[in-house]
Amino acid sequence: MKDTGKRLQAEDSDSSVAIKVEHVSKTFRLPHNRQNSLKGSFINLFRGGDRTFEKQEVLKNVSFEIKKGEFFGIVGRNGSGKSTLLKMLAGIYKPTKGMITVNGSLTPFIELGVGFNPELTGRENVYLNGALLGFSRPEIDAMYDDIVAFSEIERFMDQRLKNYSSGMQVRLAFSIAIRARSDILVLDEVLAVGDEAFQRKCFSYFDRLKREKRTVILVTHDMSTVERFCTKAMFIEEGKILLEGKPHLVAAAYSRSNDKTDESTSYQSPKQQYPFDIWVRDSAGKETKSFAYGNKMVVELSWKKPDVRHIGLAIFRANGEYVFGPNTYQDSYSLKDSNKATYTVDLNLNEGEYFLKAATMGENDNNIIEFIEEGPHFKVTRDYDSGRWGGVTKLDHEWL
Amino acid sequence: MGLFNRVFSKKNRALLAELVRTDFKLRYQGSVLGYAWSVLRPLLLFGILYVIFALVIKSGDGIPHFPVYLLLGIVLWTFFTDMTSQSLGSIVGRGDLIRKISIPRWIIVFSSSILALINLGLNMIVVAIVMLINGVPLMQTIVFIPLLLIELYIFALGISLFLSAAFVKFRDLGFIWEVIVQMGFYLTPILYAMSIIPVRFQKLQLLNPVAQVMQDARYSLVSHHEKVVTIWRVFGGDWYVLIPFVIVAITFVVGLMYFRNQQDSFAENL
Numbered sequence: 001m002k003d004t005g006k007r008l009q010a011e012d013s014d015s016s017v018a019i020k021v022e023h024v025s026k027t028f029r030l031p032h033n034r035q036n037s038l039k040g041s042f043i044n045l046f047r048g049g050d051r052t053f054e055k056q057e058v059l060k061n062v063s064f065e066i067k068k069g070e071f072f073g074i075v076g077r078n079g080s081g082k083s084t085l086l087k088m089l090a091g092i093y094k095p096t097k098g099m100i101t102v103n104g105s106l107t108p109f110i111e112l113g114v115g116f117n118p119e120l121t122g123r124e125n126v127y128l129n130g131a132l133l134g135f136s137r138p139e140i141d142a143m144y145d146d147i148v149a150f151s152e153i154e155r156f157m158d159q160r161l162k163n164y165s166s167g168m169q170v171r172l173a174f175s176i177a178i179r180a181r182s183d184i185l186v187l188d189e190v191l192a193v194g195d196e197a198f199q200r201k202c203f204s205y206f207d208r209l210k211r212e213k214r215t216v217i218l219v220t221h222d223m224s225t226v227e228r229f230c231t232k233a234m235f236i237e238e239g240k241i242l243l244e245g246k247p248h249l250v251a252a253a254y255s256r257s258n259d260k261t262d263e264s265t266s267y268q269s270p271k272q273q274y275p276f277d278i279w280v281r282d283s284a285g286k287e288t289k290s291f292a293y294g295n296k297m298v299v300e301l302s303w304k305k306p307d308v309r310h311i312g313l314a315i316f317r318a319n320g321e322y323v324f325g326p327n328t329y330q331d332s333y334s335l336k337d338s339n340k341a342t343y344t345v346d347l348n349l350n351e352g353e354y355f356l357k358a359a360t361m362g363e364n365d366n367n368i369i370e371f372i373e374e375g376p377h378f379k380v381t382r383d384y385d386s387g388r389w390g391g392v393t394k395l396d397h398e399w400l
Numbered sequence: 401m402g403l404f405n406r407v408f409s410k411k412n413r414a415l416l417a418e419l420v421r422t423d424f425k426l427r428y429q430g431s432v433l434g435y436a437w438s439v440l441r442p443l444l445l446f447g448i449l450y451v452i453f454a455l456v457i458k459s460g461d462g463i464p465h466f467p468v469y470l471l472l473g474i475v476l477w478t479f480f481t482d483m484t485s486q487s488l489g490s491i492v493g494r495g496d497l498i499r500k501i502s503i504p505r506w507i508i509v510f511s512s513s514i515l516a517l518i519n520l521g522l523n524m525i526v527v528a529i530v531m532l533i534n535g536v537p538l539m540q541t542i543v544f545i546p547l548l549l550i551e552l553y554i555f556a557l558g559i560s561l562f563l564s565a566a567f568v569k570f571r572d573l574g575f576i577w578e579v580i581v582q583m584g585f586y587l588t589p590i591l592y593a594m595s596i597i598p599v600r601f602q603k604l605q606l607l608n609p610v611a612q613v614m615q616d617a618r619y620s621l622v623s624h625h626e627k628v629v630t631i632w633r634v635f636g637g638d639w640y641v642l643i644p645f646v647i648v649a650i651t652f653v654v655g656l657m658y659f660r661n662q663q664d665s666f667a668e669n670l
Contacts, residue, residue, distance in 0.1 A: 028668060087667070091502035094664045114500045119426055131418035132501055134411045 005095025007088065010103045017103055018184050018215040019066040019089060024098030026059040026084050058084045060239040061098070066232075068104075068183075069213040071206075073220065073230035073247055075254045081239040082219055086188055089217065104183030104215070107133060111188060113173030118162035122153065122172060125161055129176045143179055151175035167195060174198070178205050184215045196321055203228075222319070223251035224352055228390060248388065255351055255381050259290050275370040276303035278358055280378055283344075289378040291347050297378070302340035303360050305369050309335065310361040313343050318353035318377065323392055325357070329365040348394050351382040412504060419511035424518070438519045439526055442478045446471050453591045461593035461627055465536050468527070469622045473590040475523040476614050480556050481581050483516035487560030488567050488577055495670040505663040509564050513557055520549070531621075541620035548620070551648055552613045558652035561659040568662070568669050588614065594629035603640070606631040609651075612644040 005024060058081045066072045076082045087093045088100060115132050116125050126147055130140040148154050151171045156164060164172070206229045209216050220226060226233050226247050233250035235243040235257075243253050282288045283296040291297055301311060314325025324345075328335060335341055356375035359368050428434040450467055453459045460466030490512040497503065567573045588611045594602050606612050606629070615630045622628070635641050 092499065092667045111500050115497050117422065117426070119429055120422065124422070124425065128418050128422055131415045132497070132503065134415075136410060136414040137417070 005097050005099065007091055007094065007100045007102065009091075010101055012103050015103055016067055017065055017101075018068045018070070019103070019217075020099075020101040021062060021064050021085075021089075022099045022101075024059060024062045024085075024088065024095045024100060025057065026081075026088060026093065027096045028056045028058060030054045030056050058239050059088075062236075062239070062241055063098075064234060064241060064244060066184075066215065066217065068215050071210055071216045071218065071229050071231045073218050073226040073233035073250070074236060075220065075223070075226060075233060075250060076236035077258070080236045082236050083188065085236065086186055086217070086219060090186055102184070106184040106186065107180040107182035112177055113169060116161060116169065116173065119160060121160055122157040122164070125172070126157075126176055129173065130179070133176065133180050134182075135179070147172075147175045147179065150178075167198070170198060174201065174205075184217070185209065186217045188219045189221070196319075199319065222352070223255055224350060224390070226251045251351075252382075255379075259379065259381060274372045274375065276301065276305070276358075276360060276372070278356065278372060278375050280356070280376045289376065291378060291380050293347065293349065293351065293380055293382045295347055297345050297347050299343045299345075299356065299358075300340065301343070301358060301360075303370065304339065305360060306338075307362055308338065308360045308369055309363055310365060311335070311341050312359045312361060312365060314357045315345075315349075316355055316357060317392065318355060321392070323349065323354065327359070327361065327365050329361060347380055349380045350390075350392055350394075351380050353377060353379050407504075412507060415503060416507050416511055416514070419507065420514050420518075423511060423515050427515070439522050442471075442474050442523055443526060445478075446474050449474065449591055459592035459596065461596050463593050463595075463627050464623045464625055465531075465534050466593075468531055468534050468536055469593075469618050469628075470591070471530055472527055472618055472622060473588075473614050475520070475527055476552065476617060477585065477588060477590050477610070478523065479516055479520040480552060480610055481584075482519060483513055483553075483556045484559050484563060485577065485581065486516060487512045488563040488574060490560075491564045491568055491666060492670065498666050499670055505666060506561070506659065509557075509560055509659070513553070513560060516556075517553065527621075536622060539620070539624065541624070544620040545617060548613045548617045551645070552610065554652050555609045555613075555648045558648070558655035561655035562651075565659045565662040565666075568666055584608075584610070587611075589629075590614070593627055595627040599634060602629055602634050606634060607640075607643050607647070609644040609648045 005026075062085065074082050074085070084093060088095050089102065090106065091102075113125075113129065115128055117128065120128065123144075126144065127137065127140055131137075135143075148157055151168075151174070153164075153168050153172060156168065161169065203225075206216075206218075206225075210229060218225070218230065230247040232245070233247040234241055235250045235254050237257070242257075243250055277300075279287060279300040280289060281298040281300065282291065283298065285298070299313060301313070310327055310329040312325060312327030312329075315323040317323060328341075355377040356372070358372040358375050360370045361368055424435075428437055431437060433440065450470055454466050454470060460469070463469055487509050490508050491498065491505065494508045497508070498505065563573060563577060587605065588608065589605060594605070594615065597605075606615065612631045615628065616632075619628045619630050631641050631644065
């Protein structure tokens with residue numbers, strides 16, 4: 001007999017440990033050609049069972065502990081095994097080997113709006129989603145008005161969910177999710193959806209969780225969030241824990257490891273997909289998409305359309321936040337050439353992923369000729385030996 | 401009662417109620433007559449079969465109140481097939497929940513079975529109305545009806561648990577079960593008085609729990625006429641009468657055990 005993994009649910013209020021993971025492994029059996037039919041199973045039986053399966057070890061002998069009241073960040077690239085780990089903590093998957101002990105109740109919103117049904121009204125979905133989070137009908141009755149007020153979609157509650165915009169759905173789902181009272185919260189990429197206003201709501205919710213000293217497990221790709229909220233973080237790669245410790249160290253290690261991969265894959269400028277050409281270079285004139293904090297970025301634009309008098313170039317964070325965007329009309333600058341231009345900027349930006357938007361314009365900036373909605377992406381990395389600060393950009397400042 | 405309280409905790413009951421409510425709303429959404437269809441469907445089927453079997457072929461063989469006899473059979477059969485067919489796809493159909501949240505898996509099968517029970521309740525009201533119209537006298541044996549329905553429910557639940565869990569891995573099961581149900585429709589004495597077939601086959605037929613329940617229910621509710629064949633009548637005092645009950649018990653235990661054995665891997669296999 002192979003030894004099988006276990007997940008225990010404990011209620012030990014004296015212990016300071018919220019979650020204990022001991023030597024946990026998870027292996028998936030991936031059929032080469034998935035047989036979902038009896039015929040296929042019969043054929044496999046005669047061929048000798050396991051031969052058409054491939055075993056994939058997603059997590060390899062992972063051990064760690066999360067203490068009560070910790071804001072625990074888990075970072076790692078797609079396919080690193082962090083979602084599998086999260087699903088095991090939540091009790092959706094069973095570990096193949098090892099033991100997980102969860103001390104206290106745990107609400108997994110592995111995703112926002114689980115069980116949302118497009119055919120039901122907003123109101124009905126609130127009750128369904130609430131029941132999935134463990135609330136009874138009277139309990140939801142009592143908090144219903146608050147949920148609706150927080151989501152800011154009062155007028156739409158009796159319309160079917162399929163008529164909602166995705167932003168409205170997310171707001172509604174989030175408004176319910178933050179009602180969860182459980183001891184341990186598992187948040188998977190909740191920030192990846194939603195606009196800037198939504199992110200602000202998320203952050204103030206995180207602040208509240210921290211104040212209340214709740215135990216939170218947060219999975220995210222956004223390192224600034226890890227640094228701002230987490231008290232401890234863990235970096236998973238290829239099913240193993242690469243680093244566990246202080247959030248800023250883990251975030252830095254994660255960013256560094258991402259840069260390495262970026263450089264190893266040969267960079268091709270994706271100019272073909274844009275209405276006009278755009279190149280991103282470093283100060284030495286080499287095409288790149290990774291910059292250290294404070295370095296100069298050189299952007300070259302060239303276009304074919306006639307009558308272009310002005311151009312604009314803007315930097316956005318990968319989450320859609322607008323950072324900075326001048327244009328030659330506002331700067332009262334007249335272009336030297338009729339079909340190309342160069343722009344340089346010092347990237348005094350916090351680390352993270354950014355992208356460019358660009359436009360060619362006629363006589364003024366209301367008259368846009370061609371527009372690149374999402375241009376080249378680039379990364380900014382930071383060296384932590386030279387001091388730390390929070391936010392998007394570093395402004396000149398003084399303490400008096 | 402510790403297990404019962406844990407299984408039916410406040411949280412689970414609330415979730416169960418919400419899932420049933422959702423299914424109830426969704427099933428007939430967009431149809432004009434809506435929920436009336438759950439009563440109309442067996443009634444229309446009854447109308448067709450009544451004309452063919454009671455009026456044209458006269459398969460009633462002189463059983464008093466044959467229309468009620470026929471309707472009761474159809475209602476019980478509809479309950480059995482609806483519950484098993486709907487439960488079969490219930491786990492796969494709720495894959496979005498199973499892959500994303502850890503709720504007790506049985507709640508999903510249970511909620512689809514409760515929906516079938518609600519339909520059965522509505523249909524039994526129709527049976528009662530038709531009984532009144534047809535002038536069927538009320539007999540003391542009506543007290544057996546709840547027990548018989550419980551037996552049928554447990555049998556259907558055992559099958560539902562097995563089918564819903566097996567369907568996750570073997571999608572052929574949907575078609576196979578459809579064929580079995582179609583076969584069962586003719587093997588079960590729904591459309592005809594059992595008295596028209598040889599006793600040997602009657603004995604064999606009544607080992608099927610659905611047939612046994614159906615005949616006992618007709619005996620208890622419609623008529624004690626000698627042509628209403630029941631398992632007690634064909635086997636006399638023989639021990640064979642226990643076979644359907646043993647089948648029900650084994651089906652339920654096997655279904656439950658298989659489901660429990662499989663439920664941990666639903667999320668991975670879906």
